[in-house]
Amino acid sequence: MSLTPGPLERLNRARADLRVGLPVVLTDGAEVALVAAAETLDADRLAAIRALGQPVVALTAHRAATLKARAYDGDLARILLPKGEGVAWIEALADPADDLTHPMKGPLLSQREGRADLHRAALRLVKSAQLLPAALVVTGVTAPEGLTQLSAAETATPETRLTPVIAARLPMRLAGAGRLHVFRPEDGGIEHYAVEVGRPMRDTPVLARLHSACFTGDVLGSLKCDCGPQLHAALSAMHEAGSGVLLYLNQEGRGIGLANKMRAYSLQDQGFDTVEANHRLGFEDDERDFRLGAELLRKMGFSQVRLLTNNPRKVAMLQKGGIEVVARVPLQVGLTDENAAYLATKAAKSGHLL
C-alpha cells in the first residue's frame, strides 16, 4: 500500500485543517480554489488569502435569505468581500448571533458570473467539519505548497463504512442484560454505538431504535426536547419485549454538532423555533445522514426491524438502505411545558407524527 494519503484520509485532514483555521485547496479540473472556514479565520490568514485574489464568502441560501442577500446560484450565495472589511465582517455574515441587535449594513453584493461548484464543495466541507456553514473562497489561485488538497467530488461524503472495534457485556438498569458494540467510521469521523438488549434473533424482526445523540437531553435531562425520555422508554420497551437493538448515532443536534445546536438554542431564546433557528444559521432543519443506521444494522446481521420512532424519514431512509421496516412503533413520551412548542414545530414543519 502506498504511503500517500487517499481521498478519505485527505477528507479527514481537510476537516481537521479547517477546524484549526488552516485553509485547504479544492480543485475540479476547471478551477483551483483556496478555501477557509469563516468561523476559524484570523486576521493574518485573511491578509495572506487576500494577497492571492478577491475573496468571496460562500453562504447557503438559507443564511443568504436571512441576510436578504441574493443567492444567484440557487442553493448558495457568493458574497464579495469589500476592500475595507475584515474578520469581524465575515464573522457577522456567518454567525446570526447578533443579527437582531446589530443588523448588517447592506447592500451585500452577490457574485453572479462564474461557476459556484467549488463554493458548493467548500460549504459541504465546512458543514462536515461541524463548523458554521460559511467559507471564504478565492478562485483562480495557484495551489500553495503544504496545504491539504481535495477534488470537489471528494468532498461528497460517501456512505460511511464502519468497522466493528469491540463489544462487551453491559448490564443496564432499564434494559437488563445487554452488549455495547463500538463502530469506527473509515473516514476518521466520530464513533457510533449499538446496544443489543438481551439476545435479539437475526431471523425475525427486531425491535429497534435509531437514537441521535443529544447531550443536553440524554445526559443533562434537558426539558427542551424529548430525547432523554425517548432513550429510556426505548430501552424499557426492549427489555419488556425480551430483546432489541438501540443504535446510538453521534449526530448531535440533528447532525450540526453541539456548538451549532447551542447557537440554535440561543436563537430560540430570541424567539425563533427549532427549524427557523437552523435556517438562520444556514443549515437545513435536519442534516443527519441516516444511511448510517442501515449500514450498522446490516453489519450486525439485522434485515427486518420494528422501528420505535415518530419520524417517517427514519423509516424511509432505512428502507432505502435495504432494511425492511415491518412496523413503525410510536414513541411518544416526555412531553413537558418547555418542549410542547418544539414538538409541535417538528410535527408541523418536519413531518413528525404526533
Ligand SMILES: Nc1nc2c(ncn2[C@@H]2O[C@H](COP(=O)(O)OP(=O)(O)OP(=O)(O)O)[C@@H](O)[C@H]2O)c(=O)[nH]1
Ligand atoms: N439543531 C437542533 N437539534 C436539536 C434540537 N433539539 C433537539 N435536537 C437534536 O435532535 C435530535 C433528535 O433525535 P431523535 O429523537 O433521534 O430523532 P427524531 O427526528 O426526533 O425522531 P424520533 O425521536 O425517532 O421520532 C438529536 O440529535 C438532538 O440533539 C434543536 O432545537 N435544534
Ligand SMILES: [Zn+2]
Ligand atoms: Zn434532545
